[in-house]
Amino acid sequence: MSKAEKIQIKLPPYLKLIAVLFGIVLVVIVMKQAKSVLVPILIAGFLAILISPFTSWMEKKGIPSALACISSLIGLLVILSAVIYFFYNQIIGFAGDLDGLERRFGELVGQINDFITANFEGAVPISMDNIKDVLFQQLSDNVNTLTQGIIATAGTVTMIFIIPVYIFLFLYFRSFLIEFVKKAFSEKYEDKVNHGITKVKGVVQNYIKGAFIVICILAVLNSIALYSLGIKHALLFAVFAAFLNVIPFLGPFLGATFPILFALLTKDSLWYPFGVFLAFYVIQLFESNLFTPKIVGSKVSMNPLMTIIALFIGNYIWGLAGMILFIPGIAILKVIFDEIDGMEAYGFLLGAVKSKSPDSNMNTAADKVIKKIKNIKKKR
Numbered sequence: 001m002s003k004a005e006k007i008q009i010k011l012p013p014y015l016k017l018i019a020v021l022f023g024i025v026l027v028v029i030v031m032k033q034a035k036s037v038l039v040p041i042l043i044a045g046f047l048a049i050l051i052s053p054f055t056s057w058m059e060k061k062g063i064p065s066a067l068a069c070i071s072s073l074i075g076l077l078v079i080l081s082a083v084i085y086f087f088y089n090q091i092i093g094f095a096g097d098l099d100g101l102e103r104r105f106g107e108l109v110g111q112i113n114d115f116i117t118a119n120f121e122g123a124v125p126i127s128m129d130n131i132k133d134v135l136f137q138q139l140s141d142n143v144n145t146l147t148q149g150i151i152a153t154a155g156t157v158t159m160i161f162i163i164p165v166y167i168f169l170f171l172y173f174r175s176f177l178i179e180f181v182k183k184a185f186s187e188k189y190e191d192k193v194n195h196g197i198t199k200v201k202g203v204v205q206n207y208i209k210g211a212f213i214v215i216c217i218l219a220v221l222n223s224i225a226l227y228s229l230g231i232k233h234a235l236l237f238a239v240f241a242a243f244l245n246v247i248p249f250l251g252p253f254l255g256a257t258f259p260i261l262f263a264l265l266t267k268d269s270l271w272y273p274f275g276v277f278l279a280f281y282v283i284q285l286f287e288s289n290l291f292t293p294k295i296v297g298s299k300v301s302m303n304p305l306m307t308i309i310a311l312f313i314g315n316y317i318w319g320l321a322g323m324i325l326f327i328p329g330i331a332i333l334k335v336i337f338d339e340i341d342g343m344e345a346y347g348f349l350l351g352a353v354k355s356k357s358p359d360s361n362m363n364t365a366a367d368k369v370i371k372k373i374k375n376i377k378k379k380r
Contacts, residue, residue, distance in 0.1 A: 031317050031318070032318075035318050035321075038318075039321050039325070040163050041166060042325050042329070043163055043321075043325070044163050044164075044170060045166070045170055046204055046208060046325075047163075047208075048166075048167045048174070049170075049204040049205060049208075050205055050209065051072045051075070051076055051167075052072075052174060052201075054075070055068045055071075055171050065172060069168050069171040070168065073167055073168050076167070077164060087239075087240075090233065090235065090236035090239075091236070093233065094236055097232070097233070100266075104265045104266060105265055108264075108265070178197060181193060181197060182194070192339050196336060196339040200335055203328065203332055204328055206296060207327075207328045210292070210295045211246055211296065213295050214287065214291050214292055214295055214296065215243060215245065215246070216242075217287075217291055218242035218245055218291075219242040220238075221286075222234075222237070222238030222239075222242060222255075222279075222280070222283060223235055223238040225276070225280070226238055226279075229263070229272055229275050229279070231259055231266075231267075231272070232262075234259075237259040237262065240255065241254075241256060241258070241259070241280070242255070246327075247311070247324065248308075248311065249304075249307070250311065250323075252284050252287075255280070256276070256280035259276050259280070260276045260277055260280075261273075263275075263276050302327075302330060302334070302350055302351065302352060303350075303351065306330065306350050307327070307330075310326040310327060310329075310330045311323050311326065314326030314327075331350075334347045334350040334351055335347075
C-alpha cells in the first residue's frame with residue numbers, strides 16, 4: 001500500500017444511526033445540565049444583537065465604544081424594568097379580588113348542583129368544595145409567590161448582574177467575535193460566512209423587533225376589546241395575552257383562557273365570556289394572517305410541524321425559556337443550513353411550506369406552453 005493511499009473505514013448504516021442518536025442524546029443532556037449557563041448567554045446574545053444597531057449608530061456619531069455600549073444597555077434595562085414594574089402592580093391589584101372570585105365560584109357550583117338535582121333524578125350532585133378550596137388556595141399561593149418572586153428574581157445575580165454583563169461584553173466585543181467566526185473558516189468561504197452572519201443578525205433583529213411591535217398592537221387591541229366588554233383588570237389580561245403570543249399555538253390559547261374564565265366568574269351573563277372569546281378569536285386571525293407575516297416577515301417563519309416539535313423539545317430541555325428561545329434558535333439553524341453545502345435539505349425541512357395556489361399552477365402551465373411554442377419556432 002503506497003503512502004498516497006488513504007485508509008477509508010466504512011461503518012454499517014446501523015452504526016451510523018447509533019452514533020447520530022448518541023450524539024443527539026449527549027447534546028440534550030449537556031443542554032439540560034448547562035441550563036443555568038446557556039440560557040443567560042443566549043438571552044444576552046439575542047438582546048445584544050437587537051440593540052447593536054443603536055450602539056453602532058452612536059459610535060458613528062463619535063461616541064466612544066464603551067460609552068455607547070453602556071448607554072444602549074441602560075436604555076434596554078429601563079424598558080425591561082418598566083415592564084416588570086407594570087406586571088408587579090397589576091398582579092398585586094388582581095390578588096385583592098381573589099376573595100370575590102372564590103365567592104362567585106361557590107355560587108356557580110351551587111347553581112350547577114341545583115340544576116343536576118332538578119333535572120337528573122337520582123344523580124348525585126358534584127361536590128366541588130374540596131376542588132374549590134384547592135383551586136383558590138393554589139391560585140392565592142401562586143399569586144403571592146409571583147408578586148414576591150418578581151423582586152426576588154430581579155434580585156438574583158443572573159438577572160441584575162450576569163445577563164447585563166454578558167450584553168455589554170457582546171456589544172463591546174461584537175467586531176472581535178465576528179472576526180473570530182470569519183477566521184474559523186478558510187478564505188474561500190469568506191463570502192458565505194459574511195452572508196450568513198448578516199442573515200443571522202437580520203433574523204434575530206427581525207424576530208425580536210417584530211415580536212415587540214406585534215405585542216404592542218395586540219395589547220392595544222386586546223385592551224379595547226376587554227374594556228368595551230367591561231372586564232375588570234382588562235389591561236393586565238390584555239398585555240399578558242399579548243406577551244404569551246410569543247409562544248406559538250399554545251400562547252394565544254392560554255392568553256384567551258384567563259379573561260374568558262374571569263368573565264365567566266365575574267359576569268352574570270354568558271354573553272360576556274362568549275364576547276371575550278369572539279374578540280380574541282378575531283384579533284388572533286388578524287395577528288396570524290396580517291400582523292406577524294407583514295411585520296416579523298418570512299425569514300423567521302417555520303412550518304407548523306417543526307414549530308411544535310421545537311416547542312416540545314424546548315420545554316423539555318429548558319422549560320418556558322426553551323419554548324421562547326428555541327423559535328429564533330431554529331430560525332438561525334435554518335439560515336446556517338441554507339449556507340452550508342449538503343445541508344440545504346435540512347434548511348428546507350425547517351422552513352415554511354410554500355403552498356402552490358391555482359394561479360401559480362396556471363402560470364407554470366402557461367410558461368411551459370410558451371416555451372414549447374418558442375422551441376417550435378426555433379426549429380422552423
